[in-house]
Amino acid sequence: MTDKTLVSYEPASGEELWRGLHGDVDAAVSVARRGWPAWAARSIGDRIAVLRAFSNEVRRESEPLAELIAREAGKPLWEARSEVDAVVNKVDISVQAYAERTGKKKFDSGINGSAAVRHKPHGVMVVLGPYNFPAHLPGGHIIPALIAGNAVLFKPSEKTPAVGEALVACFHRAGVPEDVVQLVIGGPDEGKALVAHPGVDGVLFTGSANAGIAINRKLAANPGKIVALEMGGNNPIVVIDTPKLADAATLIVQSAFTTAGQRCTAARRLIVKDSVFDDLMAELLPLTRKLMVGDPLGEPQPFMGPVIDNDTADRLSESFLALMTGGGRALLHMRRTVPDLPFLTPGIIDVTDIPDRPDIELFGPVLQVIRVPDLDAGITEANNTRFGLSASLIGGTPDDYGRFWANIRAGIINWNGPTNGASSKAPFGGIGLSGNHRPAAYYAADYCAYPVASTEMDQPRATIGVGLKP
Numbered sequence: 006m007t008d009k010t011l012v013s014y015e016p017a018s019g020e021e022l023w024r025g026l027h028g029d030v031d032a033a034v035s036v037a038r039r040g041w042p043a044w045a046a047r048s049i050g051d052r053i054a055v056l057r058a059f060s061n062e063v064r065r066e067s068e069p070l071a072e073l074i075a076r077e078a079g080k081p082l083w084e085a086r087s088e089v090d091a092v093v094n095k096v097d098i099s100v101q102a103y104a105e106r107t108g109k110k111k112f113d114s115g116i117n118g119s120a121a122v123r124h125k126p127h128g129v130m131v132v133l134g135p136y137n138f139p140a141h142l143p144g145g146h147i148i149p150a151l152i153a154g155n156a157v158l159f160k161p162s163e164k165t166p167a168v169g170e171a172l173v174a175c176f177h178r179a180g181v182p183e184d185v186v187q188l189v190i191g192g193p194d195e196g197k198a199l200v201a202h203p204g205v206d207g208v209l210f211t212g213s214a215n216a217g218i219a220i221n222r223k224l225a226a227n228p229g230k231i232v233a234l235e236m237g238g239n240n241p242i243v244v245i246d247t248p249k250l251a252d253a254a255t256l257i258v259q260s261a262f263t264t265a266g267q268r269c270t271a272a273r274r275l276i277v278k279d280s281v282f283d284d285l286m287a288e289l290l291p292l293t294r295k296l297m298v299g300d301p302l303g304e305p306q307p308f309m310g311p312v313i314d315n316d317t318a319d320r321l322s323e324s325f326l327a328l329m330t331g332g333g334r335a336l337l338h339m340r341r342t343v344p345d346l347p348f349l350t351p352g353i354i355d356v357t358d359i360p361d362r363p364d365i366e367l368f369g370p371v372l373q374v375i376r377v378p379d380l381d382a383g384i385t386e387a388n389n390t391r392f393g394l395s396a397s398l399i400g401g402t403p404d405d406y407g408r409f410w411a412n413i414r415a416g417i418i419n420w421n422g423p424t425n426g427a428s429s430k431a432p433f434g435g436i437g438l439s440g441n442h443r444p445a446a447y448y449a450a451d452y453c454a455y456p457v458a459s460t461e462m463d464q465p466r467a468t469i470g471v472g473l474k475p
Protein backbone atom coordinates (compact mmCIF):
# COMPACT_ATOMS: atom_id res chain seq x y z
CA MET A 6 0.00 0.00 0.00
CA THR A 7 1.05 3.52 -0.70
CA ASP A 8 -0.09 6.32 1.54
CA LYS A 9 -1.94 8.22 -1.20
CA THR A 10 -5.60 8.64 -0.37
CA LEU A 11 -8.51 8.69 -2.80
CA VAL A 12 -11.68 10.47 -1.76
CA SER A 13 -15.04 10.29 -3.51
CA TYR A 14 -17.77 12.89 -3.14
CA GLU A 15 -21.51 12.70 -3.58
CA PRO A 16 -22.29 14.79 -6.67
CA ALA A 17 -25.72 15.83 -5.32
CA SER A 18 -24.40 17.29 -2.06
CA GLY A 19 -20.67 17.74 -2.54
CA GLU A 20 -20.13 15.79 0.67
CA GLU A 21 -17.43 13.24 1.16
CA LEU A 22 -18.76 9.71 0.66
CA TRP A 23 -15.74 7.43 0.82
CA ARG A 24 -12.00 7.47 1.30
CA GLY A 25 -9.35 4.82 0.91
CA LEU A 26 -5.74 4.23 0.10
CA HIS A 27 -4.39 3.80 -3.41
CA GLY A 28 -3.52 0.19 -4.19
CA ASP A 29 -0.08 -1.27 -4.78
CA VAL A 30 -0.12 -2.37 -8.41
CA ASP A 31 2.97 -4.64 -8.31
CA ALA A 32 1.72 -6.45 -5.23
CA ALA A 33 -1.78 -6.88 -6.68
CA VAL A 34 -0.43 -8.28 -9.95
CA SER A 35 1.76 -10.85 -8.21
CA VAL A 36 -1.12 -11.97 -5.99
CA ALA A 37 -3.30 -12.36 -9.11
CA ARG A 38 -0.60 -14.32 -10.96
CA ARG A 39 -0.36 -16.74 -8.07
CA GLY A 40 -4.12 -16.98 -7.77
CA TRP A 41 -5.29 -17.55 -11.31
CA PRO A 42 -3.97 -21.08 -12.14
CA ALA A 43 -6.05 -22.67 -9.40
CA TRP A 44 -9.14 -20.76 -10.55
CA ALA A 45 -8.50 -21.71 -14.18
CA ALA A 46 -8.08 -25.36 -13.15
CA ARG A 47 -11.48 -25.50 -11.49
CA SER A 48 -14.23 -26.99 -13.62
CA ILE A 49 -16.41 -24.62 -15.58
CA GLY A 50 -19.43 -25.89 -13.63
CA ASP A 51 -17.69 -24.95 -10.43
CA ARG A 52 -16.87 -21.43 -11.59
CA ILE A 53 -20.41 -20.92 -12.84
CA ALA A 54 -21.79 -22.00 -9.46
CA VAL A 55 -19.65 -19.36 -7.74
CA LEU A 56 -20.82 -16.70 -10.19
CA ARG A 57 -24.44 -17.69 -9.59
CA ALA A 58 -23.79 -17.25 -5.89
CA PHE A 59 -22.49 -13.76 -6.75
CA SER A 60 -25.71 -13.03 -8.59
CA ASN A 61 -27.71 -14.06 -5.49
CA GLU A 62 -25.45 -11.98 -3.29
CA VAL A 63 -26.09 -8.88 -5.43
CA ARG A 64 -29.82 -9.60 -5.36
CA ARG A 65 -29.69 -9.82 -1.58
CA GLU A 66 -27.75 -6.55 -1.39
CA SER A 67 -29.78 -4.86 -4.10
CA GLU A 68 -31.28 -2.02 -2.07
CA PRO A 69 -28.10 -0.83 -0.30
CA LEU A 70 -26.15 -1.26 -3.52
CA ALA A 71 -28.69 0.76 -5.53
CA GLU A 72 -28.60 3.48 -2.90
CA LEU A 73 -24.81 3.58 -3.00
CA ILE A 74 -24.85 3.83 -6.82
CA ALA A 75 -27.42 6.64 -6.61
CA ARG A 76 -25.30 8.53 -4.09
CA GLU A 77 -21.91 8.07 -5.66
CA ALA A 78 -22.80 8.30 -9.37
CA GLY A 79 -25.66 10.77 -8.83
CA LYS A 80 -28.22 8.79 -10.82
CA PRO A 81 -31.80 8.59 -9.56
CA LEU A 82 -32.64 5.60 -7.37
CA TRP A 83 -35.09 4.18 -9.95
CA GLU A 84 -32.25 4.03 -12.42
CA ALA A 85 -29.71 2.72 -9.93
CA ARG A 86 -32.11 -0.13 -9.18
CA SER A 87 -32.24 -1.06 -12.83
CA GLU A 88 -28.44 -1.02 -12.89
CA VAL A 89 -28.40 -3.54 -10.04
CA ASP A 90 -30.88 -5.73 -11.93
CA ALA A 91 -28.57 -5.60 -14.93
CA VAL A 92 -25.66 -6.84 -12.76
CA VAL A 93 -27.79 -9.73 -11.48
CA ASN A 94 -28.89 -10.68 -15.01
CA LYS A 95 -25.37 -10.45 -16.39
CA VAL A 96 -24.43 -13.80 -14.86
CA ASP A 97 -26.99 -15.97 -16.70
CA ILE A 98 -26.38 -14.08 -19.93
CA SER A 99 -22.62 -14.55 -19.62
CA VAL A 100 -22.95 -18.26 -18.81
CA GLN A 101 -24.94 -18.74 -21.98
CA ALA A 102 -22.57 -16.57 -24.00
CA TYR A 103 -19.58 -18.57 -22.74
CA ALA A 104 -21.19 -21.79 -23.96
CA GLU A 105 -22.28 -20.38 -27.32
CA ARG A 106 -19.27 -18.26 -28.16
CA THR A 107 -16.40 -20.12 -26.53
CA GLY A 108 -17.72 -23.56 -25.70
CA LYS A 109 -16.10 -26.88 -26.62
CA LYS A 110 -16.47 -28.36 -30.10
CA LYS A 111 -15.38 -31.81 -31.19
CA PHE A 112 -15.53 -33.21 -34.65
CA ASP A 113 -14.31 -36.31 -36.41
CA SER A 114 -11.12 -35.71 -38.32
CA GLY A 115 -11.22 -39.03 -40.22
CA ILE A 116 -7.90 -40.80 -40.32
CA ASN A 117 -6.38 -38.15 -38.06
CA GLY A 118 -8.63 -39.15 -35.18
CA SER A 119 -10.73 -36.45 -33.67
CA ALA A 120 -10.36 -32.71 -33.68
CA ALA A 121 -11.31 -30.36 -30.91
CA VAL A 122 -11.65 -26.64 -30.35
CA ARG A 123 -11.47 -25.57 -26.74
CA HIS A 124 -10.84 -22.23 -25.09
CA LYS A 125 -8.35 -21.17 -22.46
CA PRO A 126 -8.35 -18.08 -20.25
CA HIS A 127 -5.70 -15.44 -20.89
CA GLY A 128 -4.55 -15.16 -17.29
CA VAL A 129 -4.69 -11.87 -15.44
CA MET A 130 -7.14 -9.33 -16.83
CA VAL A 131 -7.32 -5.69 -15.81
CA VAL A 132 -10.78 -4.10 -15.82
CA LEU A 133 -10.86 -0.30 -15.88
CA GLY A 134 -14.36 0.86 -15.05
CA PRO A 135 -16.36 4.00 -15.83
CA TYR A 136 -18.39 6.15 -13.42
CA ASN A 137 -21.69 6.23 -15.31
CA PHE A 138 -22.49 2.55 -14.69
CA PRO A 139 -20.07 1.91 -11.84
CA ALA A 140 -21.34 -1.64 -11.21
CA HIS A 141 -22.96 -2.86 -14.43
CA LEU A 142 -20.25 -1.99 -16.95
CA PRO A 143 -17.29 -3.34 -14.93
CA GLY A 144 -19.47 -6.38 -14.17
CA GLY A 145 -19.90 -6.80 -17.93
CA HIS A 146 -16.15 -7.50 -18.15
CA ILE A 147 -15.47 -9.09 -14.74
CA ILE A 148 -18.22 -11.72 -14.85
CA PRO A 149 -17.32 -13.19 -18.26
CA ALA A 150 -13.61 -12.96 -17.43
CA LEU A 151 -14.13 -15.01 -14.27
CA ILE A 152 -16.38 -17.57 -15.96
CA ALA A 153 -13.65 -18.11 -18.56
CA GLY A 154 -11.10 -18.73 -15.79
CA ASN A 155 -9.16 -15.46 -15.61
CA ALA A 156 -8.10 -13.58 -12.51
CA VAL A 157 -9.25 -9.95 -12.45
CA LEU A 158 -7.73 -6.74 -11.18
CA PHE A 159 -10.52 -4.19 -11.07
CA LYS A 160 -9.74 -0.51 -10.88
CA PRO A 161 -13.01 1.39 -10.55
CA SER A 162 -13.23 4.96 -11.79
CA GLU A 163 -11.64 7.28 -9.24
CA LYS A 164 -15.07 8.92 -9.06
CA THR A 165 -16.88 5.74 -7.95
CA PRO A 166 -14.53 3.70 -5.72
CA ALA A 167 -17.20 2.95 -3.11
CA VAL A 168 -19.40 1.12 -5.63
CA GLY A 169 -16.31 -0.71 -6.89
CA GLU A 170 -15.48 -1.81 -3.37
CA ALA A 171 -19.06 -2.98 -2.75
CA LEU A 172 -19.06 -4.98 -5.99
CA VAL A 173 -15.80 -6.72 -5.16
CA ALA A 174 -17.11 -7.52 -1.66
CA CYS A 175 -20.08 -9.30 -3.30
CA PHE A 176 -17.68 -11.42 -5.40
CA HIS A 177 -15.71 -12.38 -2.31
CA ARG A 178 -18.75 -13.18 -0.18
CA ALA A 179 -20.02 -15.37 -3.03
CA GLY A 180 -16.83 -17.42 -2.90
CA VAL A 181 -14.59 -15.92 -5.59
CA PRO A 182 -11.16 -16.21 -3.95
CA GLU A 183 -9.61 -12.94 -2.80
CA ASP A 184 -6.61 -13.47 -5.08
CA VAL A 185 -8.88 -14.02 -8.10
CA VAL A 186 -10.76 -10.72 -7.94
CA GLN A 187 -8.95 -7.79 -6.41
CA LEU A 188 -9.94 -4.17 -6.04
CA VAL A 189 -7.18 -1.76 -7.03
CA ILE A 190 -7.99 1.76 -5.92
CA GLY A 191 -6.30 4.56 -7.78
CA GLY A 192 -6.28 7.23 -10.43
CA PRO A 193 -4.56 7.56 -13.80
CA ASP A 194 -1.14 6.54 -12.40
CA GLU A 195 -2.41 3.19 -11.15
CA GLY A 196 -4.38 2.74 -14.37
CA LYS A 197 -1.25 3.29 -16.48
CA ALA A 198 0.84 1.00 -14.30
CA LEU A 199 -1.76 -1.78 -14.58
CA VAL A 200 -2.01 -1.42 -18.36
CA ALA A 201 1.75 -1.57 -18.89
CA HIS A 202 2.49 -4.27 -16.30
CA PRO A 203 4.19 -7.32 -17.86
CA GLY A 204 2.22 -9.59 -15.53
CA VAL A 205 -1.07 -8.47 -17.07
CA ASP A 206 -2.48 -10.38 -20.05
CA GLY A 207 -5.37 -8.17 -21.02
CA VAL A 208 -6.97 -4.77 -20.49
CA LEU A 209 -10.76 -4.42 -20.63
CA PHE A 210 -11.62 -0.76 -20.71
CA THR A 211 -14.81 1.31 -20.71
CA GLY A 212 -14.36 5.07 -20.88
CA SER A 213 -13.39 8.00 -23.05
CA ALA A 214 -11.80 7.75 -26.49
CA ASN A 215 -8.76 9.70 -25.30
CA ALA A 216 -8.03 7.27 -22.49
CA GLY A 217 -8.68 4.28 -24.77
CA ILE A 218 -6.28 5.58 -27.40
CA ALA A 219 -3.65 6.14 -24.70
CA ILE A 220 -4.01 2.47 -23.72
CA ASN A 221 -3.63 1.36 -27.31
CA ARG A 222 -0.55 3.52 -27.74
CA LYS A 223 1.03 2.19 -24.57
CA LEU A 224 0.53 -1.38 -25.76
CA ALA A 225 1.53 -0.86 -29.39
CA ALA A 226 4.54 -3.15 -28.93
CA ASN A 227 2.55 -5.86 -27.11
CA PRO A 228 0.38 -7.47 -29.77
CA GLY A 229 -0.33 -10.43 -27.50
CA LYS A 230 -2.04 -8.42 -24.83
CA ILE A 231 -5.80 -8.43 -25.22
CA VAL A 232 -7.20 -4.91 -25.38
CA ALA A 233 -10.97 -4.37 -25.46
CA LEU A 234 -11.94 -0.73 -25.76
CA GLU A 235 -15.50 0.47 -25.24
CA MET A 236 -15.35 4.19 -25.79
CA GLY A 237 -17.68 7.07 -26.43
CA GLY A 238 -19.87 8.23 -29.24
CA ASN A 239 -21.23 11.29 -30.99
CA ASN A 240 -24.42 9.39 -31.65
CA PRO A 241 -27.07 10.55 -34.12
CA ILE A 242 -30.83 10.19 -33.81
CA VAL A 243 -32.40 10.94 -37.18
CA VAL A 244 -36.05 11.94 -37.40
CA ILE A 245 -37.96 11.88 -40.70
CA ASP A 246 -41.66 11.67 -41.53
CA THR A 247 -43.80 10.08 -38.84
CA PRO A 248 -47.36 10.68 -37.68
CA LYS A 249 -46.22 9.94 -34.12
CA LEU A 250 -44.18 13.00 -33.21
CA ALA A 251 -45.03 12.84 -29.51
CA ASP A 252 -43.48 9.37 -29.35
CA ALA A 253 -40.55 10.61 -31.39
CA ALA A 254 -40.01 13.38 -28.83
CA THR A 255 -40.13 10.85 -25.99
CA LEU A 256 -37.55 8.66 -27.70
CA ILE A 257 -35.31 11.70 -28.20
CA VAL A 258 -35.59 12.68 -24.54
CA GLN A 259 -34.83 9.12 -23.40
CA SER A 260 -31.87 8.93 -25.76
CA ALA A 261 -30.35 12.30 -24.94
CA PHE A 262 -31.11 12.91 -21.27
CA THR A 263 -31.34 9.60 -19.41
CA THR A 264 -28.53 9.44 -16.82
CA ALA A 265 -28.16 13.21 -17.41
CA GLY A 266 -26.74 12.33 -20.83
CA GLN A 267 -23.88 10.40 -19.25
CA ARG A 268 -24.18 7.30 -21.38
CA CYS A 269 -21.79 6.35 -24.12
CA THR A 270 -24.86 5.53 -26.22
CA ALA A 271 -26.67 8.82 -25.52
CA ALA A 272 -27.93 10.72 -28.55
CA ARG A 273 -25.72 13.77 -28.98
CA ARG A 274 -27.03 14.92 -32.36
CA LEU A 275 -30.66 15.18 -33.36
CA ILE A 276 -30.77 15.23 -37.15
CA VAL A 277 -34.21 16.36 -38.33
CA LYS A 278 -35.84 16.56 -41.69
CA ASP A 279 -36.71 20.23 -42.27
CA SER A 280 -40.36 19.48 -43.01
CA VAL A 281 -40.97 17.96 -39.56
CA PHE A 282 -38.73 20.33 -37.58
CA ASP A 283 -41.36 22.78 -36.29
CA ASP A 284 -43.89 20.13 -35.32
CA LEU A 285 -41.21 18.02 -33.63
CA MET A 286 -39.92 20.97 -31.61
CA ALA A 287 -43.49 21.72 -30.54
CA GLU A 288 -43.43 18.32 -28.82
CA LEU A 289 -39.80 18.07 -27.77
CA LEU A 290 -39.23 21.43 -26.10
CA PRO A 291 -42.25 21.36 -23.73
CA LEU A 292 -41.51 17.72 -22.81
CA THR A 293 -37.87 18.50 -22.05
CA ARG A 294 -38.89 21.52 -19.94
CA LYS A 295 -40.99 19.17 -17.84
CA LEU A 296 -38.08 16.88 -16.93
CA MET A 297 -37.33 17.02 -13.24
CA VAL A 298 -33.68 17.44 -12.32
CA GLY A 299 -33.02 16.78 -8.67
CA ASP A 300 -31.73 14.78 -5.76
CA PRO A 301 -31.15 11.15 -6.80
CA LEU A 302 -32.77 9.96 -3.57
CA GLY A 303 -35.51 12.60 -3.55
CA GLU A 304 -39.27 11.99 -3.64
CA PRO A 305 -40.92 12.26 -6.08
CA GLN A 306 -38.06 10.79 -8.05
CA PRO A 307 -36.47 13.10 -10.62
CA PHE A 308 -35.92 12.12 -14.24
CA MET A 309 -32.24 12.91 -13.87
CA GLY A 310 -29.73 13.75 -11.18
CA PRO A 311 -26.60 15.88 -11.35
CA VAL A 312 -23.65 15.19 -13.64
CA ILE A 313 -20.70 13.57 -11.94
CA ASP A 314 -18.90 16.66 -10.59
CA ASN A 315 -18.52 20.44 -10.78
CA ASP A 316 -15.61 20.32 -13.24
CA THR A 317 -17.72 18.30 -15.63
CA ALA A 318 -20.66 20.69 -15.22
CA ASP A 319 -18.34 23.68 -15.82
CA ARG A 320 -16.90 22.12 -18.96
CA LEU A 321 -20.36 21.30 -20.31
CA SER A 322 -21.56 24.85 -19.69
CA GLU A 323 -18.48 26.20 -21.45
CA SER A 324 -19.07 23.88 -24.40
CA PHE A 325 -22.67 25.03 -24.65
CA LEU A 326 -21.52 28.66 -24.67
CA ALA A 327 -18.85 27.89 -27.25
CA LEU A 328 -21.50 26.37 -29.54
CA MET A 329 -23.59 29.52 -29.10
CA THR A 330 -20.68 31.81 -29.91
CA GLY A 331 -19.83 29.66 -32.91
CA GLY A 332 -23.27 30.27 -34.45
CA GLY A 333 -25.52 27.86 -32.55
CA ARG A 334 -29.05 28.92 -31.57
CA ALA A 335 -30.15 27.78 -28.11
CA LEU A 336 -33.61 26.20 -28.29
CA LEU A 337 -33.44 25.38 -24.58
CA HIS A 338 -30.72 26.88 -22.43
CA MET A 339 -28.79 24.58 -20.15
CA ARG A 340 -29.00 26.00 -16.62
CA ARG A 341 -27.11 25.30 -13.42
CA THR A 342 -29.93 24.97 -10.88
CA VAL A 343 -27.90 25.04 -7.65
CA PRO A 344 -24.76 27.16 -7.35
CA ASP A 345 -21.62 25.05 -6.79
CA LEU A 346 -23.37 21.75 -7.39
CA PRO A 347 -23.38 19.95 -10.75
CA PHE A 348 -27.13 19.94 -11.44
CA LEU A 349 -27.76 20.89 -15.07
CA THR A 350 -31.08 21.19 -16.85
CA PRO A 351 -31.10 19.64 -20.33
CA GLY A 352 -29.90 21.95 -23.09
CA ILE A 353 -30.91 21.81 -26.75
CA ILE A 354 -29.09 23.85 -29.35
CA ASP A 355 -29.54 24.19 -33.11
CA VAL A 356 -26.06 23.96 -34.60
CA THR A 357 -27.09 23.74 -38.27
CA ASP A 358 -25.40 27.05 -39.03
CA ILE A 359 -22.07 26.21 -37.41
CA PRO A 360 -19.73 25.55 -40.32
CA ASP A 361 -17.21 23.27 -38.62
CA ARG A 362 -19.07 21.49 -35.89
CA PRO A 363 -16.69 19.96 -33.37
CA ASP A 364 -16.85 16.15 -33.50
CA ILE A 365 -16.45 15.54 -29.78
CA GLU A 366 -18.40 13.66 -27.16
CA LEU A 367 -20.16 16.12 -24.83
CA PHE A 368 -20.79 13.70 -21.98
CA GLY A 369 -23.84 15.34 -20.40
CA PRO A 370 -27.35 16.66 -21.09
CA VAL A 371 -26.58 18.59 -24.28
CA LEU A 372 -28.41 17.81 -27.50
CA GLN A 373 -27.28 19.41 -30.76
CA VAL A 374 -29.85 19.77 -33.52
CA ILE A 375 -29.02 19.70 -37.21
CA ARG A 376 -31.67 20.30 -39.87
CA VAL A 377 -31.42 18.41 -43.18
CA PRO A 378 -33.57 18.37 -46.34
CA ASP A 379 -34.09 14.59 -46.60
CA LEU A 380 -33.08 11.13 -45.41
CA ASP A 381 -29.99 10.89 -47.62
CA ALA A 382 -28.66 14.17 -46.24
CA GLY A 383 -29.55 12.85 -42.78
CA ILE A 384 -27.49 9.69 -43.32
CA THR A 385 -24.53 11.71 -44.58
CA GLU A 386 -24.78 13.99 -41.58
CA ALA A 387 -25.16 11.05 -39.18
CA ASN A 388 -21.95 9.54 -40.55
CA ASN A 389 -20.14 12.86 -40.25
CA THR A 390 -18.23 11.69 -37.18
CA ARG A 391 -15.11 9.74 -36.29
CA PHE A 392 -17.16 7.81 -33.72
CA GLY A 393 -19.59 4.99 -34.51
CA LEU A 394 -21.30 3.60 -31.44
CA SER A 395 -25.07 3.92 -31.83
CA ALA A 396 -27.57 5.48 -34.22
CA SER A 397 -31.37 5.54 -34.46
CA LEU A 398 -33.84 6.30 -37.18
CA ILE A 399 -37.23 7.57 -36.05
CA GLY A 400 -40.05 7.41 -38.58
CA GLY A 401 -39.91 6.44 -42.24
CA THR A 402 -40.76 3.22 -44.05
CA PRO A 403 -39.09 -0.20 -44.00
CA ASP A 404 -37.24 0.84 -47.16
CA ASP A 405 -36.02 4.00 -45.45
CA TYR A 406 -34.76 1.93 -42.54
CA GLY A 407 -33.13 -0.51 -44.95
CA ARG A 408 -31.21 2.38 -46.50
CA PHE A 409 -30.33 3.78 -43.07
CA TRP A 410 -29.11 0.39 -41.80
CA ALA A 411 -27.04 -0.27 -44.90
CA ASN A 412 -25.30 3.08 -44.87
CA ILE A 413 -24.84 4.02 -41.23
CA ARG A 414 -21.48 3.21 -39.72
CA ALA A 415 -22.13 2.15 -36.11
CA GLY A 416 -22.20 -0.93 -33.90
CA ILE A 417 -25.80 -0.32 -32.77
CA ILE A 418 -28.44 0.73 -35.31
CA ASN A 419 -32.07 1.03 -34.16
CA TRP A 420 -35.37 1.87 -35.79
CA ASN A 421 -37.98 3.73 -33.73
CA GLY A 422 -36.05 3.00 -30.55
CA PRO A 423 -33.67 5.04 -28.41
CA THR A 424 -29.93 5.12 -29.09
CA ASN A 425 -29.23 3.89 -25.55
CA GLY A 426 -30.41 1.03 -23.38
CA ALA A 427 -28.68 -1.60 -25.52
CA SER A 428 -29.58 -5.16 -24.57
CA SER A 429 -27.01 -7.19 -22.65
CA LYS A 430 -28.08 -10.15 -24.78
CA ALA A 431 -26.55 -8.54 -27.86
CA PRO A 432 -22.95 -7.66 -28.64
CA PHE A 433 -22.12 -4.14 -27.52
CA GLY A 434 -19.49 -1.95 -29.14
CA GLY A 435 -18.74 0.52 -31.86
CA ILE A 436 -16.38 1.35 -34.67
CA GLY A 437 -14.04 4.26 -35.33
CA LEU A 438 -13.20 6.13 -32.13
CA SER A 439 -15.94 4.18 -30.33
CA GLY A 440 -14.04 0.93 -30.06
CA ASN A 441 -11.59 -1.59 -31.42
CA HIS A 442 -13.83 -4.33 -32.79
CA ARG A 443 -13.91 -6.25 -29.56
CA PRO A 444 -17.56 -5.84 -28.64
CA ALA A 445 -18.58 -6.37 -25.03
CA ALA A 446 -21.89 -7.59 -23.53
CA TYR A 447 -22.80 -10.89 -25.26
CA TYR A 448 -19.48 -11.05 -27.13
CA ALA A 449 -17.36 -10.31 -24.05
CA ALA A 450 -16.86 -14.09 -23.94
CA ASP A 451 -14.74 -13.74 -27.11
CA TYR A 452 -12.03 -11.60 -25.55
CA CYS A 453 -11.98 -13.46 -22.23
CA ALA A 454 -10.62 -16.69 -23.72
CA TYR A 455 -8.55 -17.78 -26.69
CA PRO A 456 -9.33 -20.76 -28.90
CA VAL A 457 -7.01 -23.76 -29.03
CA ALA A 458 -7.38 -26.14 -31.98
CA SER A 459 -6.25 -29.74 -31.45
CA THR A 460 -6.21 -33.03 -33.33
CA GLU A 461 -6.12 -35.97 -30.96
CA MET A 462 -5.59 -39.75 -31.10
CA ASP A 463 -5.15 -42.11 -28.20
CA GLN A 464 -2.19 -43.86 -29.92
CA PRO A 465 0.38 -42.63 -32.41
CA ARG A 466 -0.59 -43.94 -35.84
CA ALA A 467 1.21 -42.61 -38.93
CA THR A 468 2.43 -43.72 -42.34
CA ILE A 469 4.38 -42.13 -45.18
CA GLY A 470 2.56 -43.03 -48.40
CA VAL A 471 4.82 -41.50 -51.08
CA GLY A 472 8.54 -41.02 -51.69
CA LEU A 473 10.06 -43.82 -49.63
CA LYS A 474 12.94 -45.91 -51.14
CA PRO A 475 11.85 -49.54 -51.43
Ligand code: UN1
Pocket residue numbers: 142145268269270424425426427428429430433445446
Ligand atom coordinates in the same frame (compact mmCIF):
# COMPACT_ATOMS: atom_id res chain seq x y z
C1 UN1 B 1 -26.50 1.56 -22.88
O1 UN1 B 1 -26.83 1.27 -24.03
O2 UN1 B 1 -27.03 2.52 -22.34
O3 UN1 B 1 -24.66 -4.93 -21.09
C2 UN1 B 1 -25.46 0.76 -22.16
C3 UN1 B 1 -24.04 -4.04 -21.68
C4 UN1 B 1 -24.79 -3.03 -22.49
C5 UN1 B 1 -24.65 -1.64 -21.90
C6 UN1 B 1 -25.56 -0.66 -22.60
N1 UN1 B 1 -26.16 -3.42 -22.62
O4 UN1 B 1 -22.84 -3.98 -21.64
